[in-house]
Amino acid sequence: DTAVSQTPKYLVTQMGNDKSIKCEQNLGHDTMYWYKQDSKKFLKIMFSYNNKELIINETVPNRFSPKSPDKAHLNLHINSLELGDSAVYFCASSDGQETPSYEQYFGPGTRLTVT
Amino acid sequence: ELKVEQNPLFLSMQEGKNYTIYCNYSTTSDRLYWYRQDPGKSLESLFVLLSNGAVKQEGRLMASLDTKARLSTLHITAAVHDLSATYFCAVHNDMRFGAGTRLTVKP
Numbered sequence: 001d002t003a004v005s006q007t008p009k010y011l012v013t014q015m016g017n018d019k020s021i022k023c024e025q026n027l028g029h030d031t032m033y034w035y036k037q038d039s040k041k042f043l044k045i046m047f048s049y050n051n052k053e054l055i056i057n058e059t060v061p062n063r064f065s066p067k068s069p070d071k072a073h074l075n076l077h078i079n080s081l082e083l084g085d086s087a088v089y090f091c092a093s094s095d096g097q098e099t100p101s102y103e104q105y106f107g108p109g110t111r112l113t114v115t
Numbered sequence: 116e117l118k119v120e121q122n123p124l125f126l127s128m129q130e131g132k133n134y135t136i137y138c139n140y141s142t143t144s145d146r147l148y149w150y151r152q153d154p155g156k157s158l159e160s161l162f163v164l165l166s167n168g169a170v171k172q173e174g175r176l177m178a179s180l181d182t183k184a185r186l187s188t189l190h191i192t193a194a195v196h197d198l199s200a201t202y203f204c205a206v207h208n209d210m211r212f213g214a215g216t217r218l219t220v221k222p
Binding site: 033040041042043044045048057090092102103104105106107108109 | 146148150152156157158159160163201203205207209210211212214215217
């Protein structure tokens with residue numbers, strides 16, 4: 001049973017479009033995250049979110065917005081896509097309440113290509 | 116701003132040899148993580164280091180944390196080809212990742 005899943009796995013779209021990436025976790029975790037991995041494999045956190053607090057990396061353009069319909073889901077909406085948005089986006093989750101480690105479990109990633 | 120520096124960024128090793136990857140960070144943190152990423156794959160958690168002096172071992176990999184020196188190490192013992200991957204450290208503050216160390220183990 002997949003712990004953290006993302007859809008779609010691949011997404012090819014044109015500049016200016018709006019798209020969403022979905023993330024679901026079945027681990028019962030209370031915190032979820034979105035990361036961007038660029039072509040040089042550098043990983044940067046974009047958002048972390050639990051039912052109490054959304055923490056936004058200040059460098060993330062406001063074209064990106066996380067939406068959480070419930071504790072098990074954190075979707076990523078991207079408006080007006082730009083070429084520089086092409087990357088692999090990873091969702092992750094952690095449980096910081098039951099265990100203090102905040103160990104994160106990553107989804108398989110979504111490769112976004114903007115043409 | 117928190118900075119996390121890994122070195123080396125590229126490491127080519129012979130099978131059977133030992134080596135250490137270093138992760139330095141610029142501000143105080145009491146938690147540090149090591150992840151492995153295979154090409155085209157997701158990240159797999161290797162170690163969670165929760166306190167100063169923490170040492171964890173799994174197979175041929177051993178990780179340690181010195182919070183006073185703001186340094187973590189990932190030691191590879193008697194490398195095998197299956198260890199070829201990219202290894203990332205990440206500091207709990209802001210979940211900032213190092214640039215990754217791309218390890219290649221050659222026969």
